[in-house]
Each structure stands twice: as C-alpha cells, then as structure tokens.
Amino acid sequence: MKFSASLFVSAVAFFAASVSAAPSTVWDPTITSPIMGTVWTVGTTVNVTWSTTDQPSIVSNAGQIFLAKDQVQMMALSGEFDLAAADGSYPVTVPVVAPGDDYQVVLFGDSGNIGPSFVIAV
Numbered sequence: 001m002k003f004s005a006s007l008f009v010s011a012v013a014f015f016a017a018s019v020s021a022a023p024s025t026v027w028d029p030t031i032t033s034p035i036m037g038t039v040w041t042v043g044t045t046v047n048v049t050w051s052t053t054d055q056p057s058i059v060s061n062a063g064q065i066f067l068a069k070d071q072v073q074m075m076a077l078s079g080e081f082d083l084a085a086a087d088g089s090y091p092v093t094v095p096v097v098a099p100g101d102d103y104q105v106v107l108f109g110d111s112g113n114i115g116p117s118f119v120i121a122v
C-alpha cells in the first residue's frame with residue numbers, strides 16, 4: 001500500500017511578547033469569593049471578596065471587577081474603584097445571564113487575575 005499524501009506538521013511557536021513584568025505596585029489580589037461552590041442568583045447583590053494579607057502599602061492600580069464565562073471576559077460588573085480602600089470586599093449586582101457553572105470573576109489588578117469557576121443560577 002502506498003501513502004499518497006504527506007502530512008506536514010508545522011510547529012508554530014508563539015512568543016507571548018505581551019507577557020511583561022508588571023510594576024511591583026500593581027497588585028493582583030487572591031479572590032476568595034466567588035470560588036468553587038459559590039452560587040450567585042441573578043438580580044441579587046453579592047460581594048466579591050479577596051485576601052488583603054499580601055496587600056502592598058501602596059496600591060497604584062485601580063480595582064475593577066469583570067464577569068467571565070468559560071475564561072472569556074464578558075462584561076464589567078463594576079466601575080473602577082479604589083482597590084486598597086475597598087479592603088477586601090466590593091458589592092456587585094449579578095447580571096441577567098444564562099444560568100451556568102462556568103462563570104468566573106476577573107479582579108483587576110490585571111486581566112490575568114481570574115478566579116475559579118462558580119455557578120450563576122436564576
């Protein structure tokens with residue numbers, strides 16, 4: 001039997017030039033809620049919370065909270081706020097979205113600061 005087709009495998013290397021060293025004063029707090037097991041109900045007010053144990057004395061970046069689904073950022077849940085003054089908690093209203101168990105919040109710091117998946121229910 002003769003193989004008439006050749007398979008060419010291209011190895012493409014992506015060099016993430018955008019991954020840069022963040023200034024030390026940009027703080028990415030560890031999200032403590034919502035986490036695995038958290039259930040948010042559409043239309044209610046909930047607190048996004050984070051650990052302040054590693055909070056630097058000077059936080060130069062503003063905080064802002066986004067909702068992501070399946071790791072893709074969907075919408076802002078808050079405006080920008082003073083991350084240091086918020087002291088580990090910020091209230092948001094759960095938007096009207098399809099129920100699902102693959103939601104995450106992104107807490108700036110920066111866009112890489114994404115929490116674990118949690119549930120939004122109707």
Ligand SMILES: *[C@@H]1O[C@H](CO)[C@@H](O)[C@H](O)[C@H]1NC(C)=O
Nearest residue numbers: 044045046047048089090091
């Ligand atoms: C959110 O945090 C505020 C302030 O700590 C508290 O009064 C309120 O009960 C919290 N809300 C929820 C839904 O946990």
